[in-house]
Amino acid sequence: MQPIIQPFFDPVTGTVTYVVFRSGHQECAVIDPVLDYDPKAGRTSTTNADKVVEFVRHHGLRVQWILETHAHADHLSAAHYLRGELGGKIAIGEHIRTVQGVFKKLFNLEPGFHVDGSQFDHLFHEDETFCIGGLTAKALYVPGHTPADTAYQIGNAVFVGDTLFMPDVGTARCDFPGGDAHRLYRSIRKLLDLPGDTRLFMCHDYPPEGRKPTWQTTVLAQRVENIHVHDGVTEEQFVSMRKARDATLAMPVLILPSVQVNIRAGAFAPVEENGVSYLKIPINVL
Numbered sequence: 001m002q003p004i005i006q007p008f009f010d011p012v013t014g015t016v017t018y019v020v021f022r023s024g025h026q027e028c029a030v031i032d033p034v035l036d037y038d039p040k041a042g043r044t045s046t047t048n049a050d051k052v053v054e055f056v057r058h059h060g061l062r063v064q065w066i067l068e069t070h071a072h073a074d075h076l077s078a079a080h081y082l083r084g085e086l087g088g089k090i091a092i093g094e095h096i097r098t099v100q101g102v103f104k105k106l107f108n109l110e111p112g113f114h115v116d117g118s119q120f121d122h123l124f125h126e127d128e129t130f131c132i133g134g135l136t137a138k139a140l141y142v143p144g145h146t147p148a149d150t151a152y153q154i155g156n157a158v159f160v161g162d163t164l165f166m167p168d169v170g171t172a173r174c175d176f177p178g179g180d181a182h183r184l185y186r187s188i189r190k191l192l193d194l195p196g197d198t199r200l201f202m203c204h205d206y207p208p209e210g211r212k213p214t215w216q217t218t219v220l221a222q223r224v225e226n227i228h229v230h231d232g233v234t235e236e237q238f239v240s241m242r243k244a245r246d247a248t249l250a251m252p253v254l255i256l257p258s259v260q261v262n263i264r265a266g267a268f269a270p271v272e273e274n275g276v277s278y279l280k281i282p283i284n285v286l
Contacts, residue, residue, distance in 0.1 A: 002155040003135055005201065006055060009213055010034045010048050013075040013254070014204045016215045017052060020132060020154055021061055027133030028056065029065040030088070031152065031159050032203050035078035035266065037257060042279070049078035053085050063088035064132055068120075069161025069203055070149040071099050071262040073176060073255040080266035089121035090265045093141060093150030096123065100263045102177045107260055107280045110270065119265040124150060142191065144184020145172040151191065157199045163187050166205055166214060167221055170228035171238075175246040176255075181239040188229050196220035256281055 001022055008017040013034060021028035034048040056063060063086040066079045070092070079090045100115040117123045124130075124139035131137065132154065140151040145162045152159045162172035163184070171188065174181040191200070200222065202215040223231045229238055252258075257279045261268060268277040 001134060003132075003157055005157060007201075007215060008034075008048065008051050008055075009205075009215070010036075010075070011213070012036070014206050014213070015072075015075050016201070016203060016205065017048065018159060018201060019052060019055055019061070020135070020157075020159075021059075022132070022134040025133035025135075026060060026062045027064040027131075028061040029067055029132045029137070029152075029154075030056075030063055030082060030086075031067045032069055032072070032161070033066065033078035033082050033266075035076040035081060035261075037076045037254060039254060039257065044076065046078065046081055049081050049085075052078075052082065056086055062086075065130070066090045067152055067159075068092040068262070068265075069151065069159065070146050071096060071103075071259055072162075072203075073258050074204070074252045075254060076258050076261045077266035080264075083121075091122040091124060092117070092120050092265075093139060093148050094123040094125050095141070095143065095148035096120065096263065097148075098178060099146060099148045103259050103263055106177070106282060106285060108282075109260075109280075112270070113264075119263070119267065121265075140190070142187035144174055144180055144182075144187045146176055147178035147180070147183075149187070156195075156197065157201060158191060158194065159201045159203070160191060161203045163191060164200065164222060164226070164229075165202055166207075166217055167225035167230075168208055168211070168227060169206055170226060171242065173246045173249055174242055175249070181242040181246075182235060184242070185229065185235045185238045192219055192223050192229075192231075194219050196223070251286060255286075 126141040
C-alpha cells in the first residue's frame, strides 16, 4: 500500500511540508514543517503550520511523527508548535548531536543546552525502520549537505531533504559546518541506486524563471536529467563543481535564527528574566 501525500508549499522559503498517511488509517506523519519568521521584526507566526493543522483535523488524522530531515538553515521549524497542537513525536537523525555541538560553540549557548539530541523525542539510527499507522518507513542516512541529513523512505516514496533538488536545479550546497561534497555525492548515488520508478519528494524548490514550483520527481528522471549529478558525472567532477559553485553563494537569509531554533527541535531559547526569548547574532564569525 502506497502513502497518500499532501504537500504544502511555502513560497517565501521555497520549502515543502508534507503530511503522509495511508488510506483508511488515522495515523500520519508531518515532514519538515515551517514556522513563519519575519527577520526584520523578529516575529514568528503560524500561517503555514496552521494549514497543516487544519488539514489534519479536517481529515480526522492523528499525528504520530513530526519528522525533520535535518537542521534547516533556510526556515524555522514548526515542529514544537505542531506537537503542542496535534501531538506526535518529533524525530530526526541521530547525527544531529554533531550539529548541536558545532552550533552550541558558535552561538555560545547556555550551559543547560545539551548536545545529546534530547530536545527531540526520537533519534533515528541509520536504516532504522518504523511505522506510520499502516505504513512502514525507513530512515536513510544521507550526509553531505550537513553531517546529519536523513531521508525518509515510505513505500515507493522517498523524502530526500536537501540531498537533491529538482533535476533542473541540481543539488544542495556543502559549505555549511560539517558539509562535505564527497559525502553528498555518495549519498545521492545511494538514493539513485533505488528502483527507477521510486518517487522522490524534495524539501525545497527554487524554480528557474518560467517554471512553476514543483517538488516530485523520480529516480530515473534524476539519473537522466539532474544538471549536477546525472549518470556519468564522476565524484571528482561533482566535487569540483560543488566547491566552485558554493564559493559564489551568499549565506541564507535565515541561517542564524533558523539553526538556533532547529537544533532545539523548533523550540526557542529559554526566556530571560524579563520574560523574553532571544536569538544571538555572532559578529564576524561566519
